[in-house]
Amino acid sequence: MNIGEIAxxxxxxxxxxRYYEEIGLIKPLRDTNGYRAFRQQDLHKLTFLxxxxxxxxxxxxxRNLLAxxxxxxxxxxxxxxxxxxxxxKIEQKIADLVDMQSTLTHLISACAGDNRPDCPILNSLDVQSL
Amino acid sequence: MNIGEIAxxxxxxxxxxRYYEEIGLIKPLRDTNGYRAFRQQDLHKLTFLxxxxxxxxxxxxxRNLLAxxxxxxxxxxxxxxxxxxxxxKIEQKIADLVDMQSTLTHLISACAGDNRPDCPILNSLDVQSL
DNA sequence: GTAGGGGTTCCACCAACGGGAAGGTCAAGA
DNA sequence: TCTTGACCTTCCCGTTGGTGGAACCCCTAC
Known part of the structure; x- marks a missing residue:
């Protein structure tokens, strides 16, 4: 298999x-013309990855899972x-994002979103709001 | 204010x-000795940022919010x-992460986590499991 | 012979900084 | 006065996980 096919x-x-090869996750063989020659096991690994x-x-x-x-x-x-x-880690990220979501949702709902310059979103980011 | 104090x-x-100055978000003055000289407005902007x-x-x-x-x-x-x-964007990220969380939670609960080699987590990543 | 659609390497770039080197500056104490 | 140590400066490299492009080679078909 050439790289196009396995891709x-x-x-x-x-x-x-190519990047995965560079960092050592896979080690395809090489044809005489220099083309990478992928085997079935490489396809398994790439699908896994x-x-x-x-x-x-x-x-x-x-890398560890593959080993x-x-x-x-x-x-x-x-x-x-x-x-x-x-x-x-995922759960921590979710918690952080939910915090942001909550704050942003409040700010957005408080903002008129019209042509006037007064904006609760900017106000809350401003040092004055403390 | 020197950089230490404003930090x-x-x-x-x-x-x-320094990075924010480099990319043009703030433009502190300079003292004759080359030290950055921050004003109150720089503190406001940095707090905002x-x-x-x-x-x-x-x-x-x-950058847009600051403008x-x-x-x-x-x-x-x-x-x-x-x-x-x-x-x-945040909500999309949360949705993606919750998907991952759900899948991982199922896999982890299905995995005995003992000394045996059989592992539902790896099985699910393997191409064979399709 | 040449056109195209493969393939190859290498180098640069993205976000948003962090680490560390090499060196200039300043204030305080012996 | 000298020195010490804390602070400041710029510069360059590394991070994560790739992506884009240039320049060039290879293979097949017409």
Whole structure:
């Protein structure tokens, strides 16, 4: 498989696949003409990576998950631990965003949004509002 | 005011303040020795920026908000529009994260987390699971 | 032979800073 | 007066996870 084909099959852009090779996540073979030659296992890995990234796992998380994925003697506890750490980060982000959402929603509803210069949103950002 | 003092007062790191000058958000004066000389209005702007950033507004949003903040003839509709766009982005991010949270929570609860190699989390990332 | 649609490398860029080096400045104390 | 230490300056590199583009090679079809 050339990079174009595996890009289509895995759903990842060719640029991303080259980048994943560069950082050592995959190690495709090379044809005599210098083209990357992907095997079925590379497609598996890339699909795996695409899904893990879609779940928000960092590249380093993915590296660890991939190592576990390939380790027949892994324990599921190791995987669960990474997933739990990641879940905690996600929940923290959600909490932060919900805070912002709440504040913004209040400010927006308080703002007339007309042609007048008075604006509760700017007022609240101004030092004077303290 | 030197940068150390305004950093303390605004709550922003000195590095961040220098960066904000570099990208043109603030324009402090200079003393003869080359030190930045901040005025009260710079403190106002930096405080404003700190709060807007804490609400997740991008630097470009901040630039626009700051221009409106300084424009006595602004209309509150312009501010409200920026805030609404930003709120929409936040809500999209929350939705994405909640999706991830939901999937991860299911996977984690399905995973025994013991010493055995079988792991529903990895299985779900594997291409085989389709 | 040439046109096109692959592929390759390398370099630069994005957000929003943070770390650290190398050096100038200032105020206080011995 | 000298020195110490805290402060300031600029400059450059690193971060995360790629994306865009330039310049160039390769392969197939017409």
């Amino acid at each position: 289509t099959r895995s759903g990842l852009p060719a640029k991303t696949i 695409g899904r893990a990234r879609a779940l928000g796992f960092s590249i380093e998380d993915c 576990l994925y390939e380790d027949q003697n892994r324990s599921s506890a190791d995987v669960k631990s990474i997933a739990r750490d990641h879940l905690a | 303390t007062r605004s709550g922003l790191p000195a590095k961040t303040i 700190g709060r807007a950033r804490a609400l997740g507004f991008s630097i470009e949003d901040c 409106l903040y300084e424009d006595q003839n602004r209309s509150s509709a312009d501010v409200k529009s920026i805030a609404r766009d930003h709120l929409a």
